[in-house]
Amino acid sequence: MEKAKPKVLPLNKRGMNFEMFMWIITRLTALAMYGLILTAIVGALIMGARNQMNLADVLRWGFMPNNPHVLNTDVPDLAPWSTPFWRTVASLLLLVATAHGVHGLVAIADDYIVTPRGRRIVRVLSIIMMISMSLIGLYVIWIS
Amino acid sequence: MGLTRNVSLATALRYKGQGPMWAYILHRVGGLGMATFITIHILASFIGGNVGGFFNDVYQNWAFQVFIFFCVLFHAINGLRITILDLFPKLIPHLREAIWVEMAVFVPLYLLTVYVIVSTALGG
Numbered sequence: 001m002e003k004a005k006p007k008v009l010p011l012n013k014r015g016m017n018f019e020m021f022m023w024i025i026t027r028l029t030a031l032a033m034y035g036l037i038l039t040a041i042v043g044a045l046i047m048g049a050r051n052q053m054n055l056a057d058v059l060r061w062g063f064m065p066n067n068p069h070v071l072n073t074d075v076p077d078l079a080p081w082s083t084p085f086w087r088t089v090a091s092l093l094l095l096v097a098t099a100h101g102v103h104g105l106v107a108i109a110d111d112y113i114v115t116p117r118g119r120r121i122v123r124v125l126s127i128i129m130m131i132s133m134s135l136i137g138l139y140v141i142w143i144s
Numbered sequence: 145m146g147l148t149r150n151v152s153l154a155t156a157l158r159y160k161g162q163g164p165m166w167a168y169i170l171h172r173v174g175g176l177g178m179a180t181f182i183t184i185h186i187l188a189s190f191i192g193g194n195v196g197g198f199f200n201d202v203y204q205n206w207a208f209q210v211f212i213f214f215c216v217l218f219h220a221i222n223g224l225r226i227t228i229l230d231l232f233p234k235l236i237p238h239l240r241e242a243i244w245v246e247m248a249v250f251v252p253l254y255l256l257t258v259y260v261i262v263s264t265a266l267g268g
Contacts, residue, residue: 025225034224055260056209063216068189072204098180101179108172137186144189 029100036093040065069143094137102130161245174219206265221250
């Protein structure tokens with residue numbers, strides 16, 4: 001009896017490497033951001049956004065749920081908008097978005113910077129940028 | 145070394161890539177716009193003071209908000225289309241129809257947002 005051929009190639013034969021991994025991560029972080037943004041929008045509606053905010057303000061809160069984003073609206077009390085839960089959602093969104101965005105910048109830079117040396121410089125700069133922007137963003141979210 | 149172009153810019157602009165090409169270009173413009181804006185925004189709220197205040201005034205301008213909402217909404221909705229097609233490759237033959245569906249979601253949502261931003265800016 002001949003062995004049945006496996007229908008699915010193992011990951012290493014499908015060319016799983018760092019770039020492929022980041023390609024998947026870009027898609028998965030996009031879905032994760034959708035989940036976090038929907039959480040924020042639903043939360044805003046529960047907290048009374050329907051009467052106190054307009055569409056643009058709700059979307060702005062959705063894209064980054066930290067309390068300065070509702071300062072200029074008719075929300076009477078910032079306390080429910082500044083809980084550790086919302087700061088955690090905002091932090092997750094920040095970290096996921098930074099990773100997604102910095103990888104996107106590297107992908108764009110790779111279209112124009114083609115020498116190995118140039119690409120190495122781009123990667124070092126992108127890692128520095130990703131870590132520093134994540135830390136600064138976390139500081140802003142938890143201090144405001 | 146470096147990038148060599150086989151076509152002139154004028155030829156490239158006449159390339160009739162239609163929907164998918166424009167989605168690709170706008171996705172890239174939106175991504176770059178957001179990356180630039182968010183970097184400056186985070187740094188400005190970190191620094192505060194006069195510099196931060198200057199950038200905050202720029203963001204609160206309705207023209208800037210119309211631009212940045214275009215970047216964010218188009219990138220988000222086009223990105224969802226890309227994600228769905230990539231995770232379910234059987235749908236890729238329906239790429240052009242997917243772009244029409246995407247525009248049917250994006251255009252009303254974006255026009256409504258622009259209407260809210262502009263009417264708030266003019267009325268209040």
